[in-house]
Structure formats: structure tokens, C-alpha cells
Amino acid sequence: MATADGVRCLYMRGGTSKGAYFLAGDLPADEAERDDLLLRIMGTPDPRQIDGLGGAHPLTSKVAVVRRSSGDETDVDYIFLQVGVDEAFVTDKQNCGNLLAAIGPFAVERGLIPAGEKTTTVRIRMVNTNSVATATFATPGGRVDYDGDLAIDGVPGRAAAISLDFEGTAGSSTGALFPTGRVTDEVGGITVTCVDNGMPTVLMRAADLGLTGQESPADLEVDSALGQRLAGIRMHAARLMGMGDVSTATVPKLVLLSAPNHGGTISTRSFLPVRVHTSIGVLGALTVGAGVIAEGSVGHELADLSAIGTRFSIEHPTGHFDVDVAVEPAGEEWLVTRSAAIRTARKIFDGTVFPRPRL
Known part of the structure; x- marks a missing residue:
């Protein structure tokens, strides 16, 4: 004590x-x-x-x-x-x-x-x-x-x-898996997907920001113009997500997506929201997975979904993170039926x- x-x-x-x-x-x-x-x-x-x-x-x-x-x-x-x-x-x-x-x-x-x-x-x-x-x-x-x-x-x-099985993560911070009520939105001149499967996150195509998505965390962090643009996108997206003014908050996170390069499902670069993650967080990975699986979302067409049902392997700056995530359409909404990870x-x-x- x-x-x-x-x-x-x-x-x-x-x-x-x-x-x-x-x-x-x-x-x-x-x-x-x-x-x-x-x-x-x-x-x-x-x-x-x-x-x-x-x-x-x-x-x-x-x-x-x-x-x-x-x-x-x-x-x-x-x-x-x-x-x-x-x-x-x-x-x-x-x-x-x-x-x-x-x-x-x-x-x-x-x-x-x-x-x-x-x-x-x-x-x-x-x-x-x-x-x-x-x-x-x-x-x-x-x-x-x-x-x-x-x-x-x-x-x-x-x-x-250590096996981790999650319950009730979808919309746990914002009230819905897709808190804007849409799978995509236009923010700051690009298409984004706002998603929350345990971690409120804004998904973006790296290419839409003039990036490959394979940049190192250090290179992304020193790009001041990129940082300013992402800050504006984050603030706007947060308001759409019903989160209000997040200028002093660490969420929502920002994730840049690109096609996999090393046998995974999707490649990521995650902002925390300013520093860049050297890998990706557990709930961040589950959120990316849920967002990308949904048809029409940012990243869905970039992802290799051929192995869905057995694994969702997220590439990050230092390797891969495999999660077990399943999402199904339920009327006009999406239902998360499985969220699990091994750490x-x-x-x-x-x-x-x-x-x-x-x-």
C-alpha cells in the first residue's frame, strides 16, 4: 500500500x-x-x-x-x-x-x-x-x-x-461498431472508415495521403505536414463519431492501411495519435479487423481476405499480429460475432x- x-x-x-x-x-x-x-x-x-x-x-x-x-x-x-x-x-x-x-x-x-x-x-x-x-x-x-x-x-x-476472449467490444466507447452510422465518410478530402471494436479508430488508405503505407514510424513522425493534416482529420472524424472535442484525448486513433506485403491480410501504420506505434495494439488490431471485413469499408478492397475464418493477420512495422475476428451483416448494421487474440x-x-x- x-x-x-x-x-x-x-x-x-x-x-x-x-x-x-x-x-x-x-x-x-x-x-x-x-x-x-x-x-x-x-x-x-x-x-x-x-x-x-x-x-x-x-x-x-x-x-x-x-x-x-x-x-x-x-x-x-x-x-x-x-x-x-x-x-x-x-x-x-x-x-x-x-x-x-x-x-x-x-x-x-x-x-x-x-x-x-x-x-x-x-x-x-x-x-x-x-x-x-x-x-x-x-x-x-x-x-x-x-x-x-x-x-x-x-x-x-x-x-x-495468454488467451484473451472479448465480449461487448463493438461500440464500447462510441455506441456502435460504425459510430457515424455509415461504413465510409468523407473527411478532409479523403474517404475514411470510422470504427470502434474496442478502440475508436479512423481508417484511411495510405495512398490517399500520398504514402505507400510501408514508411517507418520515425519517418512518419518527422513529417510535420502529414501530422497537421492528420490532426485535422482526427478532430473532424471525432465529431462525426459523437466524441466531441478530442484535442486533449488520445482517441480516436488513426490507422493508415495498404495492401499486405508479407503474407498478411492488411498492412497498417497506427498513430497514437501523434507518435506512431511500433506494432499495433490488441484492441486496435481487433478494430482494424472488424472495419476491414465489412464490405464497402476503407481497406476492404486492399485486404487479402482469402484466409478469413482461420486468421486475420495484421502487418505492422515490426511484424504481424494475428487476431480472430468475425463480423456479419445484421440488417442495416454489422454485428461482431467473435473477437479474440493471443498475447x-x-x-x-x-x-x-x-x-x-x-x-
């Missing part, structure tokens, strides 16, 4: 992200006090986060807060908090499917959930979007086993598989973190 000497913390990698995991009871109940503490723990604001746990990138400046669920439908509640790097903000306006991968193991490590003798299943309420994910992972002898033979692109080495996680350290003194 929080003391004058520090705060109990478990630092973990979840999927292709990394963050600080806390029990809710170890943090202040008041959100303003909690957020101030987390900024000092992570070393924000500072582009290097030199005086805290943050890794100088949005993918490594994340926090998970976990508590036992009060009801019977789920086992634990998971609140995701994105902490700014060079800007002092803490926001709960989005979810994180990568940190989600380590929530089940964390719940066992902290004694919230008893471990099974072979495997353990944890039902997780994702508080940010009030949706549910079920995590299943290996616990031989009643202990979490992080070792295994599954490799995921964007993470060196191999680790134990890995690892416990990095367990101990006490000492926050920076107040500036």
Missing part, C-alpha cells in the same frame, strides 16, 4: 506494451491525488521521463489499476490509465488490450484470484469501456508460468501464451516504487 516510503508496484510487460500495475487500494481514492502521484511515479512531464518509471514513449508510460469486482459476472476490475510523457496528463478515455494481457497474472500474483493447478481463467471487467475480457493462462502447480514457446512480433524471445506477458519486477517529490 502507499506509505511515506513508497508505493507497492508490480512492473510488467503486457503484449507489446509495458507498465506499472497497482492494486486500487494501494493508490489514493481521490482521482486528482491518484493522478498527481502517478505523474510523479512515471517521471512526467519530461520527454525522457528520467526521474521515473516511464520509458519515454506512450507504449511504456502506462498504468493498470486492479481491484476485485463487486459483482458475480467478473472476477476483477481493470482501469487503464495512459500517462503523458512530455505533457502532464493522465487519461482513462481509452482501453489497452496489451496491458490487459498481464491483468490475469497480476490478479494471481496479488492474491485476488486463486490459481488453478494447471490453468487459470480470469474474467476481467475493463472499466474504461465497461466491456469484458476472459484471460486464460498457465499456472502449473498453482503458480503463474511466464515461460513458453510463443513468439509475438515486437517482443524479443518467447513466452507463455504474452512477463513479470519484470515486484517491489516498492518511490515517487518524485512534488515540483
Whole structure:
């Protein structure tokens, strides 16, 4: 728990992200006090986060807060908090499917959930979007086993598989899979698809922005003209999605699509919304999949959908991310019938973190 000497913390990698995991009871109940503490723990604001746990990138400046669920439908509640790097903000306006991968193991490590003798299943309420994910992972002898033979692109080495099955992700932040009521819209002079299968996202053809879609994250980030144009598209699309003014929010995300080049289904470059993801997030991948499968959407004609039913392989800057996603027409709407992914996680350290003194 929080003391004058520090705060109990478990630092973990979840999927292709990394963050600080806390029990809710170890943090202040008041959100303003909690957020101030987390900024000092992570070393924000500072582009290097030199005086805290943050890794100088949005993918490594994340926090998970976990508590036992009060009801019977789920086992634990998971609140995701994105902490700014060079800007002092803490926001709960989005979810994180990568940190989600380590929530089940964390719940066992902290004694919230008893471990099974072979495997353990944890039902997780994702508080940010009030949706549910079920995590299943290996616990031989009643202990979490992080070792295994599954490799995921964007993470060196191999680790134990963690199965994630999602419920209620479609429209979880905006109210509908296609929140504008249309599969495509015209925004900023180009055709876009606004979609939300757990992560509000604006899909665009890279070619419509004069790009190949194979550019590196670094090259995309230094293109100031592109950044300004994307910022305008994001603001306009967010209003169409019913999200209002998102100038201080991290959603919706922006994803550039191009034809696959390495045997996948579709190629992506994902904006966070300013920095470019070195891979793609779990819920971002499920959202891209749902959006591209729908006929008439941006990316549908670019995608190789020949393997749909067995896998949806999303190409990203450091490899592939395979998800299991299925979408079916239901009258004038679209219904998501399956959203699942396989990730890995690892416990990095367990101990006490000492926050920076107040500036």
C-alpha cells in the first residue's frame, strides 16, 4: 500500500506494451491525488521521463489499476490509465488490450484470484469501456508460468501464451461498431472508415495521403505536414463519431492501411495519435479487423481476405499480429460475432516504487 516510503508496484510487460500495475487500494481514492502521484511515479512531464518509471514513449508510460469486482459476472476490475510523457496528463478515455494481457497474472500474483493447478481463467471487467475480457493462462502447480514457446512480433524471445476472449467490444466507447452510422465518410478530402471494436479508430488508405503505407514510424513522425493534416482529420472524424472535442484525448486513433506485403491480410501504420506505434495494439488490431471485413469499408478492397475464418493477420512495422475476428451483416448494421487474440506477458519486477517529490 502507499506509505511515506513508497508505493507497492508490480512492473510488467503486457503484449507489446509495458507498465506499472497497482492494486486500487494501494493508490489514493481521490482521482486528482491518484493522478498527481502517478505523474510523479512515471517521471512526467519530461520527454525522457528520467526521474521515473516511464520509458519515454506512450507504449511504456502506462498504468493498470486492479481491484476485485463487486459483482458475480467478473472476477476483477481493470482501469487503464495512459500517462503523458512530455505533457502532464493522465487519461482513462481509452482501453489497452496489451496491458490487459498481464491483468490475469497480476490478479494471481496479488492474491485476488486463486490459481488453478494447471490453468487459470480470469474474467476481467475493463472499466474504461465497461466491456469484458476472459484471460486464460498457465499456472502449473498453482503458480503463474511466464515461460513458453510463443513468439509475438515486437517482443524479443518467447513466452507463455495468454488467451484473451472479448465480449461487448463493438461500440464500447462510441455506441456502435460504425459510430457515424455509415461504413465510409468523407473527411478532409479523403474517404475514411470510422470504427470502434474496442478502440475508436479512423481508417484511411495510405495512398490517399500520398504514402505507400510501408514508411517507418520515425519517418512518419518527422513529417510535420502529414501530422497537421492528420490532426485535422482526427478532430473532424471525432465529431462525426459523437466524441466531441478530442484535442486533449488520445482517441480516436488513426490507422493508415495498404495492401499486405508479407503474407498478411492488411498492412497498417497506427498513430497514437501523434507518435506512431511500433506494432499495433490488441484492441486496435481487433478494430482494424472488424472495419476491414465489412464490405464497402476503407481497406476492404486492399485486404487479402482469402484466409478469413482461420486468421486475420495484421502487418505492422515490426511484424504481424494475428487476431480472430468475425463480423456479419445484421440488417442495416454489422454485428461482431467473435473477437479474440493471443498475447504474452512477463513479470519484470515486484517491489516498492518511490515517487518524485512534488515540483
